[in-house]
Amino acid sequence: MSKRYPGAEAFAVEELDFEVPAGEICVLVGPSGCGKTTALRMVNRTVEMTSGDISIGGNSIREGDPAQLRREIGYVIQQIGLFPHRTIAENIGTVPTLLNWEKDRVRARSAELLELIGLDPEYGDRYPSQLSGGQQQRVGVARALAADPPVMLMDEPFGAIDPINRSRLQNEFLRLQAELRKTVLFVTHDVDEAIKMGDRVAVLKKGGRLAQFASPTGLLMEPADDFVEDFVGADRALKRLALMRVRDVDLWTAPLAQAGDPCEPVRTAVAAAEVPHALLVDNESRPLGWLSRRDLAGESVPENADSTADPLIDADSVLRDGLATLLQSGSLYAPVVDPRGRLTGVLSVEIVSDFLSSREASESELSAAERPHD
Amino acid sequence: MTEFLAVTAAVDESFFTDRSGGGCIQENRLFCPDWVTDNYDRYLDPTLEHLILVGSAVAAGFLIAFALAVFAHRHRWLQTPFLAGTGILYTIPSISFFFLLLPLTGRGAMTAIIALTAFNLQIIFRNITTGLRNVPPDVTEAARGIGLTRSQVLRQVELPLALPEIIAGLRIATVSTVALATLAVFANGGGLGAEIVTGSNITFKTGIIVAGSIAVLMAILFDAVLLLARKALTPWQRAAP
Amino acid sequence: MNLPAASFGLFGEAFEFVFSGREAETGGVTVGGTSQVLDLAARQLEVTLLALAVAVLLALPAGLLLGHYGRGEFLAVSAGNAGRAIPELALIALMAAAVGVGMFNLVVALAILGIPPILTNTFVGIRQVDRSSVEAARGMGMTERKIITRVELPLAVPTIMGGVRTAAINIIATATIAPLAGILTLGDFIIARNVYGDAGVLAGAVLVALMALALEAALAGAQWAMTSRGMKLKRS
Numbered sequence: 001m002s003k004r005y006p007g008a009e010a011f012a013v014e015e016l017d018f019e020v021p022a023g024e025i026c027v028l029v030g031p032s033g034c035g036k037t038t039a040l041r042m043v044n045r046t047v048e049m050t051s052g053d054i055s056i057g058g059n060s061i062r063e064g065d066p067a068q069l070r071r072e073i074g075y076v077i078q079q080i081g082l083f084p085h086r087t088i089a090e091n092i093g094t095v096p097t098l099l100n101w102e103k104d105r106v107r108a109r110s111a112e113l114l115e116l117i118g119l120d121p122e123y124g125d126r127y128p129s130q131l132s133g134g135q136q137q138r139v140g141v142a143r144a145l146a147a148d149p150p151v152m153l154m155d156e157p158f159g160a161i162d163p164i165n166r167s168r169l170q171n172e173f174l175r176l177q178a179e180l181r182k183t184v185l186f187v188t189h190d191v192d193e194a195i196k197m198g199d200r201v202a203v204l205k206k207g208g209r210l211a212q213f214a215s216p217t218g219l220l221m222e223p224a225d226d227f228v229e230d231f232v233g234a235d236r237a238l239k240r241l242a243l244m245r246v247r248d249v250d251l252w253t254a255p256l257a258q259a260g261d262p263c264e265p266v267r268t269a270v271a272a273a274e275v276p277h278a279l280l281v282d283n284e285s286r287p288l289g290w291l292s293r294r295d296l297a298g299e300s301v302p303e304n305a306d307s308t309a310d311p312l313i314d315a316d317s318v319l320r321d322g323l324a325t326l327l328q329s330g331s332l333y334a335p336v337v338d339p340r341g342r343l344t345g346v347l348s349v350e351i352v353s354d355f356l357s358s359r360e361a362s363e364s365e366l367s368a369a370e371r372p373h374d
Numbered sequence: 375m376t377e378f379l380a381v382t383a384a385v386d387e388s389f390f391t392d393r394s395g396g397g398c399i400q401e402n403r404l405f406c407p408d409w410v411t412d413n414y415d416r417y418l419d420p421t422l423e424h425l426i427l428v429g430s431a432v433a434a435g436f437l438i439a440f441a442l443a444v445f446a447h448r449h450r451w452l453q454t455p456f457l458a459g460t461g462i463l464y465t466i467p468s469i470s471f472f473f474l475l476l477p478l479t480g481r482g483a484m485t486a487i488i489a490l491t492a493f494n495l496q497i498i499f500r501n502i503t504t505g506l507r508n509v510p511p512d513v514t515e516a517a518r519g520i521g522l523t524r525s526q527v528l529r530q531v532e533l534p535l536a537l538p539e540i541i542a543g544l545r546i547a548t549v550s551t552v553a554l555a556t557l558a559v560f561a562n563g564g565g566l567g568a569e570i571v572t573g574s575n576i577t578f579k580t581g582i583i584v585a586g587s588i589a590v591l592m593a594i595l596f597d598a599v600l601l602l603a604r605k606a607l608t609p610w611q612r613a614a615p
Numbered sequence: 616m617n618l619p620a621a622s623f624g625l626f627g628e629a630f631e632f633v634f635s636g637r638e639a640e641t642g643g644v645t646v647g648g649t650s651q652v653l654d655l656a657a658r659q660l661e662v663t664l665l666a667l668a669v670a671v672l673l674a675l676p677a678g679l680l681l682g683h684y685g686r687g688e689f690l691a692v693s694a695g696n697a698g699r700a701i702p703e704l705a706l707i708a709l710m711a712a713a714v715g716v717g718m719f720n721l722v723v724a725l726a727i728l729g730i731p732p733i734l735t736n737t738f739v740g741i742r743q744v745d746r747s748s749v750e751a752a753r754g755m756g757m758t759e760r761k762i763i764t765r766v767e768l769p770l771a772v773p774t775i776m777g778g779v780r781t782a783a784i785n786i787i788a789t790a791t792i793a794p795l796a797g798i799l800t801l802g803d804f805i806i807a808r809n810v811y812g813d814a815g816v817l818a819g820a821v822l823v824a825l826m827a828l829a830l831e832a833a834l835a836g837a838q839w840a841m842t843s844r845g846m847k848l849k850r851s
């Protein structure tokens with residue numbers, strides 16, 4: 001579809017055409033003023049298209065009443081736009097009330113959503129001015145989710161918050177999405193956010209033209225042209241690390257020992273292993289510490305190791321964060337543990353550099369990108 | 375110069391009788407407290423008339439201005455002509471307006487109410503318009519975006535948010551009208567003005583002071599009531615950020 | 616002038632009253648006519664402008680200083696509110712009865728009506744001036760006096776003139792009842808109905824309305840001329 005604002009020479013959005021599979025997050029990304037908001041707003045007809053068509057689930061949005069359409073599409077606007085004169089609970093309950101839900105049901109739904117976005121129930125009676133910017137953005141998302149619309153439009157929903165909370169909200173939203181499986185159109189001008197949030201990414205250039213429509217990996221591996229390459233940035237190799245989880249790469253193994261084991265076999269194993277140090281683990285295979293040569297000099301493995309096992313890396317974290325932890329601690333190796341704290345392998349800097357240069361890795365990445373986020 | 379005063383009100387026989395028997399009134403001192411204790415009842419009717427004049431004029435002004443402002447909110451180009459038109463009505467002095475209506479409505483309370491309404495319109499219109507215009511655009515966009523129809527946006531979002539400004543306009547209009555309505559006496563419209571231009575005399579100081587004070591008190595009272603109404607109707611403004 | 620007065624009804628009579636005069640209701644003499652009309656109109660304008668000038672001379676400097684130093688906000692703002700509550704009729708009547716009739720007293724009474732809106736608007740206008748403009752001026756070495764006259768005053772012109780216009784409308788309207796205080800203005804036609812008749816009353820009403828509108832238009836024009844070009848651009 002296309003859009004030219006009245007009185008404007010150029011198109012704000014020109015011949016934009018792509019398809020978003022149900023249940024996926026599609027991110028629209030591009031420089032400021034390239035027409036992202038305009039494209040998004042055409043979907044709920046807060047901006048009418050000049051030409052073309054948009055269909056949702058096979059039905060053209062041109063048919064029917066725009067207000068009706070909008071109630072079936074969640075919308076989070078760039079500037080949040082909470083109603084200052086209504087409590088948080090009333091804000092969240094706006095669309096259900098429009099849809100004539102019973103009062104009790106609206107109240108229950110508001111409470112449910114407050115919990116979903118991680119706000120205390122008591123916040124329901126507050127007014128927007130009494131919330132922090134980040135809390136307001138969450139309420140904005142909750143308000144859009146209230147009537148459980150299958151489709152969500154999100155215009156830089158996490159734009160107005162500091163990087164730390166932003167990353168928290170992104171994770172929270174991905175967690176929600178794994179459960180809710182909405183079809184989401186998500187606008188941002190931040191490539192990192194696009195890569196993190198998107199199942200698919202549409203890169204727009206000025207005038208709302210589509211520069212590339214691809215999976216995040218596709219975008220990083222094979223930028224369609226100079227504009228995309230430039231926009232994605234010179235560090236796109238590093239960005240790829242944000243796409244992989246630690247558990248998805250081939251981790252190294254270290255020799256394991258429990259307290260009281262004889263030292264001799266452990267010494268032999270250390271000499272032959274990928275990781276030249278042995279890990280002391282408990283009987284649930286939770287790492288307790290790294291055993292030094294002195295620890296292993298005696299008859300049997302001691303109760304306490306010379307150095308701790310820290311830092312431990314969460315197998316679910318992305319490779320980029322794993323590498324950062326490793327570099328920050330100054331160690332060459334770090335044990336990787338599952339959510340219950342059990343050892344699944346050892347991460348080393350070498351693994352990461354091998355991964356970045358291997359051809360095979362990019363294929364596994366591609367398949368990883370097809371998998372839903374969780 | 376003094377002859378005209380005869381027409382403004384019927385001469386009250388008991389007027390200059392100081393029922394308490396002191397010389398204060400005969401000497402027309404600045405303020406005679408006895409007059410007030412003896413004659414408070416004569417102010418009841420004029421006060422009621424005054425209330426009716428002000429209440430009707432402000433209510434009518436509000437209804438008309440509200441309709442104009444909401445209409446001009448949809449059709450922005452109308453704001454300038456509406457502002458100019460109501461501006462003319464505001465500029466024409468009420469006392470002149472009373473008698474511009476003479477060929478149409480003659481004399482009486484109705485004439486006074488029409489003139490006072492005309493005076494009010496612009497104050498209220500301007501405040502409603504400003505209030506609607508000052509609603510943050512992101513809030514109306516969000517309202518539209520989540521599926522409120524235009525009239526729902528107006529009723530549920532824009533008007534409530536414009537309320538403080540609208541009530542501010544009503545306060546200005548009401549207080550000014552209470553003061554202006556004293557002039558209604560010249561149009562035979564009654565009200566407290568009749569107690570200022572009393573009988574055949576405008577030199578009775580105590581009478582002027584009492585009637586004037588009632589008008590000022592009434593203005594203060596209206597103002598306080600509207601202020602309280604605003605506080606009650608805009609709980610979100612009290613919420614500490 | 617020989618106009619078919621009857622065909623215009625009361626308006627025709629009023630027209631006749633203004634341009635050729637009519638016999639007084641009390642009989643005998645002729646009242647109205649251009650010379651009396653001009654006389655009373657001139658007097659009304661004179662009282663109005665005098666009172667407005669006094670109000671401006673008192674309220675403007677006070678508002679400028681209070682606004683510049685950010686003092687007396689409560690006083691300056693409540694003045695405007697209190698001013699609106701003054702019943703004009705009671706003010707003029709009391710002035711005439713307690714202090715005495717005459718030009719001086721009348722001008723003082725009218726000026727009292729004009730001061731509050733000018734004071735309040737001047738104060739608010741000055742406070743609304745972007746503080747960074749003022750800081751910049753101070754940084755360039757302007758004296759406080761220059762800051763007030765060169766920076767704050769020009770930027771506050773629209774708001775101040777709003778107050779002056781409110782004051783002017785209020786004063787000219789109240790000047791209509793000046794005959795109560797012994798000064799004959801156009802209001803005499805309106806008030807002394809037993810002399811001038813309904814034709815005189817209507818003529819007076821029309822003349823007062825025209826005069827108020829003309830004054831308002833003149834002040835609007837003055838405001839336009841006084842507003843700096845940059846601010847006009849910003850508003851459009």
Ligand SMILES: Nc1ncnc2c1ncn2[C@@H]1O[C@H](COP(=O)(O)OP(=O)(O)OP(=O)(O)O)[C@@H](O)[C@H]1O
Pocket residue numbers: 005006008012031032033034035036037038039078189
């Ligand atoms: N209502 C409008 N009328 C006219 N032109 C508009 C309007 N809204 C946006 N535009 C223009 O259309 C183009 C695209 O604007 P849009 O808001 O869609 O950009 P964006 O990609 O969302 O930018 P940002 O990242 O800054 O939010 C811009 O050149 C903008 O100036």
Ligand SMILES: [Mg+2]
Pocket residue numbers: 036037038078155
């Ligand atoms: Mg945008």
